[in-house]
Amino acid sequence: xxxxxxxxxxxxxxxxxxxxxxxxxxxxxxxxxxxxxxxxxxxxxxxxxxxxxxxxxxxxxxxxxxxxxxxxxxxxxxxxxxxxxxxxxxxxxxxxxxxxxxxxxxxxxxxxxxxxxxxxxxxxxxxxxxxxxxxxxxxx
Numbered sequence: 297x298x299x300x301x302x303x304x305x306x307x308x309x310x311x312x313x314x315x316x317x318x319x320x321x322x323x324x325x326x327x328x329x330x331x332x333x334x335x336x337x338x339x340x341x342x343x344x345x346x347x348x349x350x351x352x353x354x355x356x357x358x359x360x361x362x363x364x365x366x367x368x369x370x371x372x373x374x375x376x377x378x379x380x381x382x383x384x385x386x387x388x389x390x391x392x393x394x395x396x397x398x399x400x401x402x403x404x405x406x407x408x409x410x411x412x413x414x415x416x417x418x419x420x421x422x423x424x425x426x427x428x429x430x431x432x433x434x435x436x
Contacts, residue, residue, distance in 0.1 A: 360404070391407075
């Protein structure tokens with residue numbers, strides 16, 4: 297069986313001048329894109345359904361139980377919600393708290409300061425979308 301070769305890391309090339317400092321992203325062109333703060337931010341929040349789950353926390357004061365998220369986001373399967381919550385926990389955007397003193401065991405998820413910091417990013421994106429969106433939508 298062949299060993300799977302990993303692809304070399306993608307390089308930052310947005311400003312097009314290899315080795316020169318990029319004033320937009322704050323890194324040198326030609327370096328591993330994984331260290332680019334913009335890339336890392338969108339890698340996290342760009343996963344399918346992550347924004348919708350985060351929004352659940354923002355509109356509900358930062359604390360949610362799994363069933364509350366599931367009821368509110370009916371179109372997302374429980375398996376996917378669970379996977380996204382684990383990823384968000386791994387990224388330290390949320391904290392999972394288990395309260396075993398009651399039956400059934402109660403589990404709550406709450407935003408960390410890092411997770412709360414994304415609210416500004418999302419609000420800025422929303423403002424940009426309203427200002428520049430070209431598709432006609434009902435904005436009530």
